[in-house]
Amino acid sequence: MIERIWSGKSPLYLLLLPLSWLYGLVSGAIGLSYRLGLKKTWRAPVPVVVVGNLTAGGNGKTPVVIWLVEQLQQHGIRVGVVSRGYGGKAEHYPLLLNKNTTTFEAGDEPVLIYQRTGASVAVAPRRSEAVQMLVDNAKPQLIITDDGLQHYALARDKEIVVVDGVRRFGNGWWLPAGPMRERIGRLASVDAVITNGGNAQFGEIAMTLQPGDAVNLLSGERRPVHSLESVIAMAGIGHPPRFFATLEQCGVTPIRTVSLADHQALSENDVAKLVQPGQTLLMTEKDAVKCRAFVTGHDNWWYLPVDARLAQPQADALLQSLLDLVH
Structure with missing residues (x-):
């Protein structure tokens, strides 16, 4: 609104x-x-x-x-x-x-x-x-x-x-x-x-914002973002639609998008329940810095860094x- x-x-x-x-x-x-x-x-x-x-x-x-x-x-x-x-x-x-x-x-x-x-x-x-x-x-x-x-x-x-x-x-x-x-x-x-x-x-x-490879929060592995499957996209930034549009440009069509408030605090439970087994959670780098505190055990969490x-x-x-x- x-x-x-x-x-x-x-x-x-x-x-x-x-x-x-x-x-x-x-x-x-x-x-x-x-x-x-x-x-x-x-x-x-x-x-x-x-x-x-x-x-x-x-x-x-x-x-x-x-x-x-x-x-x-x-x-x-x-x-x-x-x-x-x-x-x-x-x-x-x-x-x-x-x-x-x-x-x-x-x-x-x-x-x-x-x-x-x-x-x-x-x-x-x-x-x-x-x-x-x-x-x-x-x-x-x-x-x-x-x-x-x-x-x-x-x-x-x-x-x-x-x-x-x-x-x-x-x-x-x-x-x-x-x-x-x-x-x-x-x-x-x-x-x-x-x-x-x-x-x-x-x-x-x-x-322009140039996306890089997706990065796994737990292992640090990098891979092309379009290779990720069954993606749930999460964005807690000032204008989440920009992140979702970037994913579309990269060839990623998320199953679901989740828009959060800018600077919103995150808990492990809140984030973990966004994905089901077999799905991949893809977030912004800004969200990733908050999730690193409780990423242990979640090898399906990824983030997409961007460079100006x-x-x-x-x-x-x-x-x-x-x-x-x-x-």
Whole structure:
């Protein structure tokens, strides 16, 4: 239902407009207070790059963060990543991730980024505290913040916005009548717009998500995803239909698809009951980092990793602009 409302296909958004006007008034006032200097921003001693969204819901932001980290690492740059750690319930913050950190403590996206890149990752509701922890313990040359475009308390040197190229900005209204955290005009002030799928507009960097081989959670075995049989597909991401569409493009037609809430906590019992003997459970990598805690005994659980692919030469220009912050 919410997708129909936000896309403009349902007139029910009209009932929510008063709440949207209030949201816009409050968020606009907060942004103005920082621009006027009424509220102070905190500037880190190293360059900070924000990767964020204008809309709620999954746009492919985390794959972009991973791509940026890996590209910078290939140029010898020590990169740190900070996140609010949405869904995490650590005993204390800021929290510096290590190989034993769970998604219960840090949230799923920070753990995924840490496991994929090996970069230093810190989480805290106040991102400045996470940044300071990285500076004190990891000595990064550049810090990327996963989300936080609207977190103006943290000064930034570059802003990158990721846009869902298919859904774009829906009906264009603020939450909750529409998907917008900020109005579309905000794009004029950011340094780069990366468009995930669909058709990138003039000045935007086109991006696709390239799936790899399916990976078995228990054994680490890799095999072509289309070779999996009797697939039950599970996705607990911001926009599950994107994952299911990717499977179709890979030649996989699931017996059943299961859409979960973004960042939803998972238990062994909840996941195990999704499949019957002889069936294969195929999930996103973001779900897999949560399921690793209880995968023992389930050799039919697989996940599909995806990598961001950005169009050239715009991708090289973006990367060079970040390298210039360091050198």
